[in-house]
Amino acid sequence: MKHKVKVTILDKKCYPELQRQYCKDPESGPCPCYNVGDEFIFMRDEGRDDYWHLGLNTLVKTNGNPDTVAGCMEEGETPEESARRETREESGHDVIDLVPLGRSLPAPGYCDEVHHHFFATLAAEPAGQHLDTDENLAPIPLTAAEIDAAIDDGTITDGKTIILWHLYKRKHPSP
Numbered sequence: 001m002k003h004k005v006k007v008t009i010l011d012k013k014c015y016p017e018l019q020r021q022y023c024k025d026p027e028s029g030p031c032p033c034y035n036v037g038d039e040f041i042f043m044r045d046e047g048r049d050d051y052w053h054l055g056l057n058t059l060v061k062t063n064g065n066p067d068t069v070a071g072c073m074e075e076g077e078t079p080e081e082s083a084r085r086e087t088r089e090e091s092g093h094d095v096i097d098l099v100p101l102g103r104s105l106p107a108p109g110y111c112d113e114v115h116h117h118f119f120a121t122l123a124a125e126p127a128g129q130h131l132d133t134d135e136n137l138a139p140i141p142l143t144a145a146e147i148d149a150a151i152d153d154g155t156i157t158d159g160k161t162i163i164l165w166h167l168y169k170r171k172h173p174s175p
Helices: 014-020 079-091 144-152 159-171
Strands: 005-009 037-043 059-061 095-104 115-122
Touching: 014 115, 079 095, 079 115, 095 159, 144 159
Parallel strands: none
Antiparallel strands: 005 037, 037 059, 095 115
């Protein structure tokens, strides 16, 4: 027997009363893992069961930017240590140099989350990704012109990516 289901994220609503009751961080805000418009295809047949694997590797379309490295700081970790670890895990490249670009608050007054933004110089050869079981990432190299165009045409809509690009350009203006 075969089953195939398409799931599209139509909205990202937040239910504070349920977050307070069920989430580790009751003030965490909307889920950062999904973007409005994301599409997933879940399959179930003799050789595959995406339902049992909680949808791992089912994302087929996203408005998010998969080239942006992001993650959470682990207990006792500095923002720089976290940026190096997450870059290695998600892009597969070791960080040669890391320059702080600034910080941003994604939802001031709503949660106390802080985004730390860095520019990283990466080793030329990747050493291999080390993704978490719930991550499905493939780095996509883009030129500065391609990033600008993707922001302008709405391909890149992720706020942290746009803030990061703005901070980078302010500290590295074009000649």
